[in-house]
Amino acid sequence: MDLLTTAKAIADRVQSESVKQNVPVAVTVIDVHGNVVLVHRMPGAPVFALEISERKAYTSALVGIRTADLVPLVQPGADLYPLLTIAGGRYTAMGGGVPLTDDGKVIAGVGVSGGTTEQDIAIIEAAMK
Secondary structure, three states, X not given: OOHHHHHHXXXXXXXXXXXXXXXXXXXXXXXOOOOEEEEEEOOOOOOHHHHHHHHHHHHHHHHOOOHHHHHHHHOOOOOOHHHHHOHHHOOOOOXXXXXXXXOOEEEEEEEEEOOOHHHHHHHHHHHOO
């Protein structure tokens, strides 16, 4: 799989879905080594959306799960509670990040930010179908 080509196709689907919902967003794709593959910010997306989409993509790529599913695992007293304090704060447990798989293996993470958590989740899930 050509990851850059796949990332571009995902970004196109994210943009299409965000236009449908009238929610300008940023989308980032990061490989499993933490390297940025693609960053795209739609006109009108909040500036902070770039950083948050990167953190969501990074988390999904390296942890291998949806960032929304990480929320209960990082609460005080939970096993992964310390996760959000390591790696200079690059990990996040805000919904809108999903792992990208190929033949059942995580190859990257995709993060979307710019709307509410619910909007970000809806956009990324529609784009990944």
